[in-house]
Amino acid sequence: MIMVVGATGNVGAPLVQILAAAGEKVTAVSRRIAEAPPGVQARQGDLADLAFDGVTALFLMVPPDFRGALEPVLERARDAGVERVVLLSSQGVGTGRHPDGHERAVRGSGLQWTVLRPGGFASNAFQWAESVRTGRTIAAPFAEVALPVIDPADIAAVAARALVDAAHVGQTYVLTGPAPIGPREQAAAIGEALGEPVRFVEQTREEARAVLTGFMPPEIAESTLDILGAPTAEERRVSPDVERVLGRPPRRFAEWAERNAVVFK
Numbered sequence: 001m002i003m004v005v006g007a008t009g010n011v012g013a014p015l016v017q018i019l020a021a022a023g024e025k026v027t028a029v030s031r032r033i034a035e036a037p038p039g040v041q042a043r044q045g046d047l048a049d050l051a052f053d054g055v056t057a058l059f060l061m062v063p064p065d066f067r068g069a070l071e072p073v074l075e076r077a078r079d080a081g082v083e084r085v086v087l088l089s090s091q092g093v094g095t096g097r098h099p100d101g102h103e104r105a106v107r108g109s110g111l112q113w114t115v116l117r118p119g120g121f122a123s124n125a126f127q128w129a130e131s132v133r134t135g136r137t138i139a140a141p142f143a144e145v146a147l148p149v150i151d152p153a154d155i156a157a158v159a160a161r162a163l164v165d166a167a168h169v170g171q172t173y174v175l176t177g178p179a180p181i182g183p184r185e186q187a188a189a190i191g192e193a194l195g196e197p198v199r200f201v202e203q204t205r206e207e208a209r210a211v212l213t214g215f216m217p218p219e220i221a222e223s224t225l226d227i228l229g230a231p232t233a234e235e236r237r238v239s240p241d242v243e244r245v246l247g248r249p250p251r252r253f254a255e256w257a258e259r260n261a262v263v264f265k
Contacts, residue, residue, distance in 0.1 A: 006061030052080035146180030
């Protein structure tokens with residue numbers, strides 16, 4: 001059985017769908033009960049108190065507010081018979097923006113492991129949904145700074161491969177989209193998907209910080225703004241890893257916008 005922790009998230013939800021469609025036995029774990037595909041067992045729970053009986057492979061998304069040590073969780077998983085873990089990490093670990101504690105715990109767990117380091121998510125654009133619906137406006141900082149944001153469905157597709165195929169054991173994959181795109185270009189792509197223009201308003205860093213700290217810790221907001229405003233060459237680079245694993249290029253932001261246009265209507 002494969003357990004997906006964070007099963008209602010932007011990566012976890014499509015991952016559950018992919019695994020279920022492939023005929024895998026799946027347990028979907030989240031803090032709130034959500035509708036699961038046929039044949040998928042939904043379980044409500046927190047990472048700190050999960051039971052892993054019958055689980056052989058684990059997709060691990062560590063919530064931002066998780067303050068416990070990950071090592072005891074992984075030890076329980078190993079003792080229960082889990083063989084493989086796929087960790088959703090961050091590109092910021094590799095570039096030194098974020099701490100590497102979760103990756104170190106996974107690598108030292110005694111389990112077969114794969115680490116996924118995605119860059120910015122295309123789905124971060126959901127934060128603009130209300131302003132687009134009500135005023136056809138998007139406000140964001142650093143209008144022209146372009147990063148290769150990734151469709152979470154591509155992250156899920158890579159995770160699915162890593163959970164079922166031992167060829168990915170011991171690998172660390174940096175996951176990006178196919179080309180850098182800035183916030184002004186993202187606004188234009190959303191407008192194109194809607195068939196209506198969307199006005200772009202550039203925020204100051206201070207204005208953006210006030211928004212971000214409404215749903216993330218201040219230190220994460222600061223590191224996020226550092227990446228958005230002054231990315232390193234590595235953070236701007238398009239990684240080949242999605243295509244290497246899936247045998248196809250990653251999806252463009254415009255494709256993500258078209259698929260999710262209903263959210264912005």
